[in-house]
Amino acid sequence: MRFAFYGRVSTEDQQDPRASKAWQLSRARSLIEPAGGEIVAEFFDIGLSRSLPWKRRPEALRLLDTVKSPGRDFDAVVIGEPQRAFYGSQFGMTFPVFVHYGVGLWVPEVGGAIDPGSDAHDLVMALYGGMSKGERNRIKIRVRSAMKAQTELEGRYLGGRPPYGYRLADAGPHPNPGKAADGKRLHRLEPDPVTEPVVKRIFAEYVAGRGMTSIARGLTQDGIACPSAYDRARNPHRRTEVWETTAVRAILQNPRYTGRQVWNRARTDEVLIDVDDVALGHENRHRWNDPSQWVWSRTESHTPLISTDLYERAQQTIKARGTHSESGRAPRHTGRPYLFRGLITCGVCQRRMVGNPNHGRLYYRCTASRDYVRQHQISHPPALYLREGAITGPVDEFLRTELTGRPLAENIRRVADAQYRAALAAYDTTEIDDLRQTIAEADTKISRYRATLDAGGDPALVAGWISETSAIKKAAQARLGLTEAPPQRMTAEQIDAIADAFNDLFGLLRDADPGDKAELYSRLGLRLTYQPGPETVIAEVVTPATGRVFDWCPRGDLNPHDPHRCAPEVRMHDSMPFRSNTYEGPALCAVTQQ
Incomplete structure (x- = not known):
């Protein structure tokens, strides 16, 4: 049986990566070699915290991609220590992928392959995930307690660059x-x-x-x-x-x-990357502590x-001096949300423009001091203003024209056809025959094992054989259920339904609540760049990879009649700009999509 090995070492472990990988590999081999196993591929992450989910670890992500590949050269994955591979609830989010693609997972603490249908195995892996999380928390507590004592009692310099002076x-x-x-x-x-x-x-x-x-x-x-x-x-x-x-x-x-x-002036908080997708994990945010929490x-x-x-x-x-808070910063006051908060960039200095009310109207402002202009050698006036009301109508028209109706339906149809052709090309009936053969062989083995048990064989040994073979059978059955069905082409009714949903959405845009409207702009990936010379706003829709509709751009061209609408390099990137004509807007701007 062929195996892929996965391991990890981080700075928390204070170990030499080569030594750590060697003992993890040794432990993995001692588990699989008695069963005739052989490691044919190695995936080892170095310098990454265990708290990172698998999709954010380079080697773990490469392993997941290989698991999904029909041409992988291994049948199962073995790990040397579960605490290093799985943190918290990561096992429950990762193992179903292995089961889905018919790949087994072997762990020393289980004594072999994990049985997808075993509550005991799930409990054991959940326990080790909790132990991994607890170990990391204990390390953090010990380090922070030591640093506090060294600062307070010894006044020790704890590292970092010295302050100016x-x-x-x-x-x-x-x-x-x-x-x-x-x-x-x-x-x-x-x-x-x-x-x-x-x-x-x-x-x-x-x-x-x-x-x-x-x-x-x-x-x-x-x-x-x-x-x-x-x-x-x-x-x-x-x-x-x-x-x-x-x-x-x-x-x-x-x-x-x-x-x-003085220590503990700042802290590092772990916050969810996406509250609607906990599996993405956390990211670090550096924040200032209240002076009452400083350690002197x-x-x-x-x-x-x-x-x-x-x-x-x-x-x-x-x-x-003009502030009312302990942090020394003036509080924010706004009577209504800015529609384009954080979405407008100054075309001169490439910085984000900030909201600024003036004479009862909402503007977006970009200021630059004389020293800043001299340092960066740019031609920037002391202050640039862009009125919100002057661009709202053209931006809404731009979104309605480009993201609804016939252009959207045609784009969806082309991408859906390309995805169908790719799925059809990857559909291989040979894999179906192999999976059926695997299930039949597993049934034969289980029958022999039960006969051995009836003849007086060791119950514990035979039970382990049956459990391992049953896991292989269940994984093959799960994979077969997804493989047998051929890919389906998206129907015209389904495409029209998606386009109609967007039509209804943008039909309500004009009279929408400002807060809902601002959130919609942000979720669509709207980005605006203000060019003060020609008084033009360049608009683009940048859809992130986690929420994009178009996952693949066939031949790098969404419109074969216009070679400038979708550049070839857009294919498989994390964003997809849509191109259109220029709209002459009122007062300050003409809105162009780029």
Whole structure:
């Protein structure tokens, strides 16, 4: 029997990838070799957290794609340790795919193949998934507790780039004997004689009443290098040569200039990528913590650049200047949702335009300071405005024309025909015969095993044989039920029904609630780019791979009469732009789809 091996090692495990793969492979081979198994393919993820679902691990995803392929060269998958492969409920979301395609899954803790119909096997795998999740949580708790104690009690520098105004100095050997033997040492912060006066100047000028933008402009005019320009070795990805307001704000809000070590200013939250599709897993979001959650060292751990009183005065000034929240940011006020929030990009600087009410009307604004224009060498006015009411009608007309009626029906029909031809070409009756033969052989084996049991064979041994053969039979039966039915072509009625549904949807667009309308624009993948020179808005519909209607573009051409409507490179990409003519809109814009 031929097997594919899957394993994983991450930074959490603190193991050498080669050593980890070797012992996982050894454990997998010890399970399958007594049954005549042989590993013919290996899939091993390195440096990826176990919390990532299989579809977001490169090697696991490649394994899933191979499982779906009729030409795969293995019959089952074996793993060395379930805790490394499955986290939380991942087994329940992955194993049905194996069963669907008739591929077995062997796990050492089960003693062989997992039986899809066994509640005991499901319980065991769910238990190991929970253990994997619990182990990861315990590691996080231990690390965070240690970092809190080291900051509070020792004032230890915990890594990262030093704040502007400081540099790193040696603080002796590492207290962990193993790390000390590897040559690792502790570090501490000491004032940088070049940048220390700049930090003191920023705090003094801000408390004296000067604004952040004015301070940044003054530093640039005086020829003082900004943080990224001064420390180019740690900022090779940045080319900023002027001081930005955000850099001044970051310095003013950094409490470590008071001489005390501060930890837990920010946290990393794991949030669902899609609340409607939990199987996609989570993604990390970095967020600021409330100052009450910060952990301060009990004593000074390095030389202060400013006094605690000066730091507190600066924080009070930040809060007092036009803001009302503890974070120092002005609260948002809006009487109604902006229809195109986050969907409009400035064609000059490629930044997103933000909503801005003016004289009772809603606008989208893009501002650029003189320093920003000089740094990026662009021709950008101080402020650009685009009125929402001027583009709403043309955008609705654009969507109605391109995503409803005959153009939509023709596109759906061409893609459906292409998918049918591809499915028909892949339909192979040889696989049906092989599956039926597998089922017949399994029935023969089960009959022999039962005869052996009646003749006085070892019940435990025979039961294992029957369980393994039954799993192979069930997987083949499941695959056969899906393979026997030939692919079906989408009927004209089905295509018209889809097109009619879109017609009804856009028929309600004009009188829709603004909140519902904004959500519809976002879900459709609408993207707008404002070109202030010709006063034109370029619109496109970019449909993500997870929700797109057209999965394949036949020959890269949705309209053979117009070679510019669908470029060949669109095929199999994650987005599909639709092209159309230009609509002359009112006042500010003409809407063009691109």
